[in-house]
């Protein structure tokens with residue numbers, strides 16, 4: 278597993294870059310609002326290496342989800358490049374935008390099918406995961422779907438069903454819920470179905486947007502365990518406000534502030550010795566409990582100086 282990297286190291290020019298799974302350079306993204314264009318990503322450089330688990334931290338509205346969506350090619354940047362590891366071992370462009378280009382329609386690449394190789398590489402746990410589930414599909418079918426779409430198993434095969442059931446079990450969704458459609462699932466159940474769906478194809482890279490927010494403590498621990506197991510074979514990028522989850526899952530943390538990466542270091546260093554004001558603000562906002570208060574979930578230890586603090590959600 279690689280250690281912390283900064284976003285300032287040289288990115289791929291093309292061809293083979295050992296260990297690099299995902300690379301972004303100079304990402305700019307603007308939203309059109311009634312008040313005019315709003316810059317939400319303002320020159321983001323980021324490298325993610327194979328086997329890493331990277332947390333994206335930041336205040337609400339800092340641009341984390343937007344960054345994830347641009348990295349996923351769900352939205353096109355207004356400037357900058359995103360490249361990813363393609364099946365031939367080269368790091369190939371996912372986006373290559375030029376400053377000044379008009380705002381592009383959402384999801385152009387997914388629709389065109391040009392990035393089929395990228396869809397095989399990466400899976401997404403969206404922030405509103407319940408809404409991301411197809412209302413027509415049962416929980417089991419939702420998890421089987423990517424296995425079939427990616428050509429890993431035949432539709433209706435017992436192998437697809439078994440893998441889907443295994444992944445649902447892994448995130449604490451029992452057989453009793455397999456036949457339930459999204460409207461019959463609680464928010465937390467749907468969220469865990471979406472996580473199982475992302476992990477089922479054993480992707481090389483998972484980008485997860487607040488995967489444990491809104492889960493009760495036992496379920497949160499369960500899902501963190503599932504993500505920690507997945508991490509053995511999958512590179513993880515996780516957006517979270519849950520600093521204990523970040524400490525448990527991610528060895529590297531980048532702090533997003535006003536559309537920029539203002540800190541990018543080992544998680545333990547960011548959490549114990551935050552340098553940028555935005556990082557300090559997040560860490561200092563951890564509420565403190567008397568030391569006799571309920572302990573943190575065992576799966577989610579904080580650095581020693583923060584052991585008396587609960588997670589921030």
Ligand SMILES: Nc1ncnc2c1ncn2[C@@H]1O[C@H](COP(=O)(O)OP(=O)(O)OP(=O)(O)O)[C@@H](O)[C@H]1O
Nearest residue numbers: 308309310317335336337338339340341342343344
């Ligand atoms: N489709 C959109 N159109 C206009 N503005 C948007 C759109 N999506 C997001 N924004 C704005 O962009 C900014 C960044 O949003 P984003 O969702 O990336 O932040 P975030 O860091 O993920 O926040 P949170 O932690 O609350 O999820 C916010 O000010 C948001 O209001």
